[in-house]
Structure formats: C-alpha cells, structure tokens
Amino acid sequence: MAGGANPQMAAQPNSGMSGINYQPMAGSGNRFQSFAPTPMPMSGPRAAQSSQAPTPSNIFGQSAASIGQAQRTMTDLSQFQPQQMQSAAGGPVATYSGATVQSTPLPQAAQVGPMQTYGGAQVGPTAQMNSAQLPSAQTMQGVGAVQSAQAPGQIDVDRLGSMDVEQYMSPYRDQVIQAGQADIERQRQIASENLAGQAQKAGAFGGSRQAVQEGVLAGEALRQSAKLSAEQRQAGFKEAMESGRFDIGNTQSARTLASQQGFQASQLGQQAQEAAAAREQAARSGNMQAANQFAAQQANLQQQANQANQAALNAATAQQAGLTQGAGLASMQAANTGALTQAQLTQGANLASAAQQAGVASQQAGLTQGAGLANQAALNAAQQQQAARDQAANMANYQGQFTGAGIRQGAAGGLGALGQQQFNMGQQVQQQQMMQGALQRGLMNQLIGLGQGGFGQMTGAPQGLQTFLGGVYGAPNMTGQSQSFNPGLFNYMQLGAGMMPR
Amino acid sequence: MAKGGTTRTEATMPRFQETAIQRGIGQAGDIATYMDTPMPMYGVQVADFSPMEKAAFQGTDMAASAFGLPTSGGQSYLPEAQVMDGGIRGFSARPMVDQMVSQFEQERPGQAEYRASFGMDPVTGEVGSRALSNQPVALEMQGGGSRGK
Numbered sequence: 001m002a003g004g005a006n007p008q009m010a011a012q013p014n015s016g017m018s019g020i021n022y023q024p025m026a027g028s029g030n031r032f033q034s035f036a037p038t039p040m041p042m043s044g045p046r047a048a049q050s051s052q053a054p055t056p057s058n059i060f061g062q063s064a065a066s067i068g069q070a071q072r073t074m075t076d077l078s079q080f081q082p083q084q085m086q087s088a089a090g091g092p093v094a095t096y097s098g099a100t101v102q103s104t105p106l107p108q109a110a111q112v113g114p115m116q117t118y119g120g121a122q123v124g125p126t127a128q129m130n131s132a133q134l135p136s137a138q139t140m141q142g143v144g145a146v147q148s149a150q151a152p153g154q155i156d157v158d159r160l161g162s163m164d165v166e167q168y169m170s171p172y173r174d175q176v177i178q179a180g181q182a183d184i185e186r187q188r189q190i191a192s193e194n195l196a197g198q199a200q201k202a203g204a205f206g207g208s209r210q211a212v213q214e215g216v217l218a219g220e221a222l223r224q225s226a227k228l229s230a231e232q233r234q235a236g237f238k239e240a241m242e243s244g245r246f247d248i249g250n251t252q253s254a255r256t257l258a259s260q261q262g263f264q265a266s267q268l269g270q271q272a273q274e275a276a277a278a279r280e281q282a283a284r285s286g287n288m289q290a291a292n293q294f295a296a297q298q299a300n301l302q303q304q305a306n307q308a309n310q311a312a313l314n315a316a317t318a319q320q321a322g323l324t325q326g327a328g329l330a331s332m333q334a335a336n337t338g339a340l341t342q343a344q345l346t347q348g349a350n351l352a353s354a355a356q357q358a359g360v361a362s363q364q365a366g367l368t369q370g371a372g373l374a375n376q377a378a379l380n381a382a383q384q385q386q387a388a389r390d391q392a393a394n395m396a397n398y399q400g401q402f403t404g405a406g407i408r409q410g411a412a413g414g415l416g417a418l419g420q421q422q423f424n425m426g427q428q429v430q431q432q433q434m435m436q437g438a439l440q441r442g443l444m445n446q447l448i449g450l451g452q453g454g455f456g457q458m459t460g461a462p463q464g465l466q467t468f469l470g471g472v473y474g475a476p477n478m479t480g481q482s483q484s485f486n487p488g489l490f491n492y493m494q495l496g497a498g499m500m501p502r
Numbered sequence: 503m504a505k506g507g508t509t510r511t512e513a514t515m516p517r518f519q520e521t522a523i524q525r526g527i528g529q530a531g532d533i534a535t536y537m538d539t540p541m542p543m544y545g546v547q548v549a550d551f552s553p554m555e556k557a558a559f560q561g562t563d564m565a566a567s568a569f570g571l572p573t574s575g576g577q578s579y580l581p582e583a584q585v586m587d588g589g590i591r592g593f594s595a596r597p598m599v600d601q602m603v604s605q606f607e608q609e610r611p612g613q614a615e616y617r618a619s620f621g622m623d624p625v626t627g628e629v630g631s632r633a634l635s636n637q638p639v640a641l642e643m644q645g646g647g648s649r650g651k
Contacts, residue, residue, distance in 0.1 A: 016552040043547070058564055058568070060564050060565040060567075060569070061564075061568045062559075063568065064569050064570075066569040100549050149521035153594075177613075196556055265522070323529075409618060416544075422569070425569060426571060429562065429565045429566045429569060429571055430566075431572065432562045432565075433562055433566060436558065436559055436562055437574075439555075440551075440579050440580060443548055443551075443578065443580060443593070446547075446548050447547065447548055447593055447594075447595045447598070448595070448598070450543075450547045450548070451595035451596075451598035452601045453543075453607075454595060454596075454599040455598075455599050455602045455603060456540070457540070457541070458542075458599070458603055459539035459540075459603065459606050459617060461533075461613070462538040462620040462621075462622065463537055463538065464533065464534025464535060464536070464537040464538040464615070464621075464633075464634065465534055465634065467530060467533060467534050467537055468530045468531050468534040468634055470525075471526055471527055471529075471530030472527055472530070485507050485508070485509050486507050486508045486577075487507045488507045488508075491507050
C-alpha cells in the first residue's frame with residue numbers, strides 16, 4: 001500500500017463534502033494551512049468510475065482509500081459464486097433398428113359392377129278441361145244530372161244621368177237663338193241712332209250723357225240677348241229630357257218581356273231533359289240485371305270445369321305412384337343382390353391379405369426385437385457412464401459451494417470487522433473534534449471571564465475605600481499598654497514560706 | 503493572679519510609631535484614589551495555541567474529511583491572536599472590555615461619571631471630586647509627626 005497508487009482508491013466527489021473547499025488564509029498566523037480533503041470512496045461501483053483520480057495526498061486519504069479498497073474486495077468476496085462444473089457428455093450411442101421385411105402385394109377383391117335401376121313408367125299429362133268463356137258483365141252507369149233551368153239575369157236599367165242628352169236636342173236650336181239675337185242687335189242699333197240724333201239736335205253729340213245712354217242701351221241689349229239664349233236652351237233641354245225618358249221606358253219594358261220569355265224557355269228545357277234522363281235510367285237498369293245473371297251462369301260453369309280437372313289430376317297422380325313403387329322395389333332388390341356379392345368377394349380378399357400380413361409381421365417382430373435388445377444394452381451402458389460423470393461433477397460442485405460459502409463467510413466477517421473499524425475510526429475522529437472544540441471553547445470562556453472581570457473592575461464599586469479602611473484598621477493599636485505590680489502581705493508571706501527549709 | 507498586690511495598666515505609644523501610622527493612613531487614601539481609577543487591559547491575557555496544537559487541529563480536519571465526516575472548515579472560532587514583543591502570542595479581552603465600557607458610558611452616563619469621580623483623570627492626573635484625597639479629615643495627633651507627603 002505504499003504510496004497509495006491504486007487507481008481504484010482515488011477520491012470520489014462526496015455529496016456530503018462537495019461544498020467544502022479550504023482556501024489559504026493569507027497573513028494569518030493562527031489559521032490552518034489549506035489542504036485538499038480527499039473524501040473516502042464509499043462504495044465499489046463509484047470507485048470504478050474514477051480511474052483517473054489523483055493519488056491520496058496524506059495518510060488519512062491513503063487510509064481511507066485502503067479501507068475503501070478492502071471494503072470493495074470484501075464485498076466482491078462476499079458475493080463470490082464458484083463456477084459450476086459441467087460433466088462431460090458421452091458421445092452418441094449407435095443403435096441398429098433391425099432389418100425390415102419388404103411388403104408384398106395384398107390380394108384385392110373383385111369389384112361388382114354398378115346395378116341398373118328402373119325409375120318406373122311416366123304417366124302423361126292429363127288434358128285440362130276449360131270452361132266456356134263469356135264476355136264480362138256490363139256494369140250500369142248512372143245518368144248524369146240534367147241541366148237545371150236558369151233564372152233570368154238582372155235586367156239592365158238605363159238612367160237619365162248617364163244618358164246622352166245632346167242626341168235629343170233640336171238641331172235648329174242655335175239658328176233660332178242666333179236669329180233672335182240678330183233682331184235684338186238690330187233694335188239696339190236703331191235705338192242708338194235715335195239717341196245720336198237727339199243728342200245732335202241738342203248739341204250734345206259725343207257728350208257724356210250720350211255715352212251713358214249708349215252704355216245703358218248696350219247693356220239692355222246684351223241682357224235681352226242672354227235671356228233669349230237661356231230661355232231657348234232651357235226649353236230645348238226640357239224637351240230632350242222628356243224624349244229620353246220616353247225612350248228609356250220603352251227599352252225597360254222590352255227588356256222585362258225578353259227576360260220573362262227566356263226564363264220560361266229554360267224551365268221548359270229542364271223538364272224535357274229530366275224526362276230523357278228518366279228514360280235512360282230505366283234502360284240502364286235493365287241492362288245491369290241481364291249482365292249480373294249472365295255472370296252467375298259463367299261462375300257455375302267455371303266451378304264445374306275446375307272440379308273435373310281436379311279429379312283427373314288425382315287419378316293421374318295415383319297411377320304414377322303405383323308405377324314408381326313397383327320400379328323402386330325392383331331396383332332395390334337388384335342393388336341388394338349386387339352388394340351381397342361384393343361383400344363376399346371383399347371378405348375373401350381380406351382374409352387372404354390378413355394371413356399374408358400376419359406372416360410378414362411375425363418375421364419383422366423377430367428382427368426388430370433382436371436389434372432393440374442390442375440397442376438397449378448399449379444405451380444402458382452409456383447412461384451408466386454418464387451418470388458416473390454427472391455424479392463426479394456434482395460432487396465437485398458441492399465442494400465448490402462449500403468453499404464459496406466459506407469465502408463469503410470470511411468476507412462477511414471481514415466486512416463486519418471493517419465496518420466496526422470504520423465506525424471506531426469515525427468515533428475517534430469525532431471525539432478528537434469534540435475535545436479540540438472543547439479546548440477552543442474553554443479558551444473563549446477564559447477570555448470572556450477576563451473581559452467580564454475587567455469590566456467589573458472598571459465599572460464596579462470603588463475598592464479603594466476598602467484598602468484605605470484596611471490600612472486604618474490594620475494599623476497597630478494606638479493605645480500602648482504598660483503594667484506594674486506592687487506586692488502585698490500575702491505575697492510576702494508566700495515568699496517567706498517558700499524560703500523556709502523543708 | 504496573686505492576691506495581695508496591685509497591677510496598673512496605662513496606654514502608652516512611642517511618638518515615632520504614631521507618626522508612622524499617620525503617614526500610612528494618609529498614603530492609603532492616596533492609593534485608594536489610584537485604585538479607583540479604571541485601568542484598561544494591556545497586553546495579552548490568554549496564550550495562543552501552539553503550532554503543534556494547530557497541526558493537530560488540521561490533522562483532525564483532514565481525517566474527518568478523508569472519511570467523509572463534517573469538518574470545521576478551518577479555525578474561525580477564536581479572535582485574531584496578538585504577537586507581543588519577544589514572540590509572545592496570545593489573545594486579549596480588551597476589545598470586549600472597551601466595547602462594554604463604551605456601551606456603559608453611552609447608556610448610563612450619570613453612573614459612569616459618578617464612578618469616575620472616585621478616581622482621577624488618567625491623562626491629567628486631576629483627582630476626582632469623590633476621591634479620598636478630596637475628603638480631608640483632621641487627625642487627632644497625640645504625638646508628634648505629620649502626614650508627610
């Protein structure tokens with residue numbers, strides 16, 4: 001393990017340590033030097049992915065790599081499986097199937113030819129009786145309704161309001177009016193000449209009076225002319241109206257008479273048509289009764305013809321069945337006879353074939369049995385040899401399994417010991433960390449205690465007075481003491497007694 | 503005690519002794535004023551870890567890292583060590599004390615001033631108003647001698 005150059009022990013990026021990078025701390029005398037941690041590989045498969053990783057740089061990295069390698073080796077050994085030994089297979093055993101007896105042709109039964117069958121005589125078709133056919137019955141058609149009498153239409157009535165009055169006016173009306181107006185003008189001119197003469201005589205010709213008289217004369221003449229025209233025209237209109245009323249009355253009477261005559265003619269025509277329709281209806285009724293009677297006769301004839309046809313068909317069918325039955329019986333008897341003959345022939349042939357095959361089979365069985373016995377002996381010998389080789393291979397495999405189990409057991413024990421060792425190492429590292437941390441924390445506590453003491457000294461109660469009082473009370477007693485003794489009588493007696501001899 | 507005689511006791515003190523006591527008491531007052539003047543911390547109070555100890559710390563981190571255990575990431579718990587003349591390396595609690603005293607003076611200025619009046623100005627040497635030096639008392643002198651300064 002020197003140098004730790006095993007590529008499988010290279011550092012793996014540990015997920016728990018990937019974020020920790022130690023950087024140099026420049027100018028710090030009490031800081032640790034930077035170092036690149038080498039996380040221990042935690043499993044074998046991950047180690048296989050890091051063949052290019054650098055060599056562990058310190059003893060801890062090398063130790064971790066060695067433990068990792070040991071762990072992977074133990075893991076591999078714990079999964080050790082001995083290779084199974086296969087027994088050698090014996091070569092194929094040659095066997096002999098025995099000689100084969102060649103088959104000989106077997107006798108075949110003669111084949112009876114097909115039986116001829118007779119289908120029976122065929123009855124010809126029966127003649128169908130057809131009933132006499134009559135034309136179809138006539139059906140009665142009802143007579144249509146006759147045309148009813150038409151009432152006369154409304155008579156036109158002429159009115160004076162819509163009448164042309166001018167046709168009744170006198171064609172000489174304007175000539176009479178013009179002649180009258182000419183007479184009035186001539187009279188006015190005569191009167192005007194008289195007025196001019198009178199004015200001339202009076203020397204007032206052309207004066208205003210003459211002009212006024214001329215105006216009055218002209219107005220009177222004009223009034224007379226208009227009155228004449230109006231009267232003439234009024235008279236003419238009145239005569240025209242009377243003439244028109246006369247014409248209208250005559251026309252209305254003629255129209256009334258014509259209407260009455262038309263209505264009467266329409267009534268007479270309706271009566272004639274009804275009479276004709278009655279006659280037609282009677283004729284059609286007679287025709288319908290005759291047609292119905294004829295149809296009933298036709299139906300009876302048809303029924304009789306159908307019954308005759310059905311009887312003929314039944315008789316033909318019965319005759320045909322009898323013929324077919326006889327033919328079938330004859331054919332069946334012929335077929336049975338043929339089949340019996342064929343069965344007898346086949347049975348004879350089969351018996352001959354069976355005897356021949358039995359002889360061949362007996363001969364073949366003897367040959368096959370001899371070959372089979374020889375083959376069975378060879379196969380038994382080969383199987384016994386193969387069983388011996390299998391037994392030896394199985395024994396070797398069992399021994400290998402025991403050996404593999406021992407290896408796995410040892411590896412499992414090694415893994416357990418290794419795990420315990422790793423656990424102890426981790427515990428030791430953590431205990432070391434705990435101890436060093438406690439040491440640093442103790443130093444910090446010491447600094448804090450010193451700081452608190454210094455703060456108390458600087459801000460606490462003054463202590464100088466205690467020092468002062470200590471000096472005062474510690475001073476020697478100011479009152480010095482001297483003692484003197486004056487002896488009394490008893491002292492002298494005691495002294496004398498002491499001086500006496502004993 | 504023997505009977506028949508008489509014993510007489512009387513206070514007596516030599517003069518030189520009385521004078522010495524008076525001088526001592528006076529000087530004790532002066533010393534009390536000096537003692538009541540706050541004295542900051544100088545130098546270092548706790549020794550730094552030795553290089554061997556630091557190497558052990560580093561080795562522990564390396565061992566933990568090698569086996570996938572969490573590490574301290576380098577020492578950052580203790581303050582910066584100070585190197586005194588002569589190569590003495592250690593830590594001082596003075597920054598902490600200075601901070602606490604400054605906070606005390608800022609939050610309780612009256613109390614701080616009252617406390618300072620028992621000592622003297624460390625720069626000018628002026629004695630505080632409440633120092634024993636400013637509390638003169640006439641001493642009863644039985645003998646000769648003086649306070650002596």
